Amino acid sequence: MKLTQLLLLNQNNQQCIRSGYCCIKAPCVFGSWNKLKTQCKHLKGNKPGKYYCGIKSEIVDKLPDNEKDYFGAGCSSTLNPIRTKMLTKNIDSL
Numbered sequence: 001m002k003l004t005q006l007l008l009l010n011q012n013n014q015q016c017i018r019s020g021y022c023c024i025k026a027p028c029v030f031g032s033w034n035k036l037k038t039q040c041k042h043l044k045g046n047k048p049g050k051y052y053c054g055i056k057s058e059i060v061d062k063l064p065d066n067e068k069d070y071f072g073a074g075c076s077s078t079l080n081p082i083r084t085k086m087l088t089k090n091i092d093s094l
């Protein structure tokens with residue numbers, strides 16, 4: 001099954017699929033840059049589909065209740081080349 005099919009089944013094709021792209025391009029307001037790794041120092045995981053924010057729970061704790069669900073909810077970006085590539089591959093090969 002392709003990820004696109006899975007997302008459509010969930011009727012939520014914007015959800016984060018852990019490409020890591022945003023945190024590799026620039027840190028969010030809670031992050032900070034690791035010059036050696038050229039990514040946010042809080043980004044964990046080692047490949048698209050496996051990346052995750054290492055301080056997500058700390059960040060969510062700081063957010064107002066009505067904003068907690070938005071953090072990590074997904075970008076749905078078609079300008080994210082890693083996301084686009086992931087969505088065209090078979091989910092079992094990721």
Ligand code: SF4
Binds near residue numbers: 031040041044
């Ligand atoms: S890893 Fe976490 S703290 Fe860093 S940029 Fe991504 S979401 Fe923000």
